[in-house]
Amino acid sequence: MNVAVVGATGAVGELMRRVLLERQFPLKSIKFLASEKSAGKQIEFACEKHTVQLIRPEAFAGVQIVLSSTPSSVSKEMSPIAARHGAIVVDNSSAWRMDPQVPLVVPEVNPEELDHIPKGIVANPNCVAIPLCVALKPLQKISRIKRIIISTYQSSSGKGAKGLADFDAQLGPWVRGESVPKPTAHRAQLAGNVVTLDWTLDPNGYTEEENKVINETHKILGDSQIGISPTCVRVPVKISHSESINVEFFEPISVEQAKAALATAPGVILMDELKGEFPQPVHATGSDHTFVGRVRQDPGNINALNLWVVADNLRKGAASNAVQVAEELIRRGIVK
16 A cells, blocks of 8 residues: 555654554555654654655645544645545544544444545544443444443543653652642643543533543444443543443343453453453553453443443554554455
8 A cells, every 4th residue: 555644753643653564554655744843854664764744735646545643723624635636544633523424433343434435534533432432332232322421541641742741740750749840731730640621621511522432432333322421531641541431231231241242352352350350551551452341230220331441542542543444444445
């Protein structure tokens, strides 16, 4: 494939480059595009030096697949241009996710949506919605989902490199009992703390992140009638998001049924608490899998189960999912 990575020097763009190599993506050619700030820089890929090019319309000529991770404003302008040049764009921004003509795809969950890409753009979902849907899809096949209550424990890297730098600057002073510098990326001190309002507050009283979880989960699972109640929280962890999930079904699913389905589900690693195993951010960091554990019956609702889910927000929550979508485009013969 002739591939372009847009936003190639950002945190997710760098990971896309790494994942392409790790997964031995079939490359005929590759080019790396970025803003004026990074254009002209030299980066290494597959033991070769590449010059980062400026994002501009001419750069998409001859490209078959674009892996894009840019701010939404850039994506709204450049992704349609790339599509008009004949590429299929896998876009990691939030710009296109809720467009009814743009499939929102998690390959383990709804790959069939790739059979219809009218705008030439495929949206990569939010870093919470992806592992949530990976974990729930095998259970949805057993019984229709009625309601989801989810609380997230989201890492600093959800704010990108700036978030990690902010957290690192706070962590040392906090450990030493010194004065912690004012936050620069997070909306409050993160070291030794949790932050429930690290995102823009929407008019309905939920943050933009919480509303993304609601809207995107409906679209990915293909059921807008599911009740979803999210609370998103930033926690002092560098990489990997955790999720506490209570899911109610129309018909009860036993713990044994759920574990059996999860054990064979694509992209899932089931961890057995009876063996002392439980998903942690340190397990997920650097992995493309979704780790699921603490599967148990809701003591107050026979139709509900509780799960604990962890995934690397930079990989499965962003870069790896995008590359997996590109692989699926090839597997289905959509890109040749």
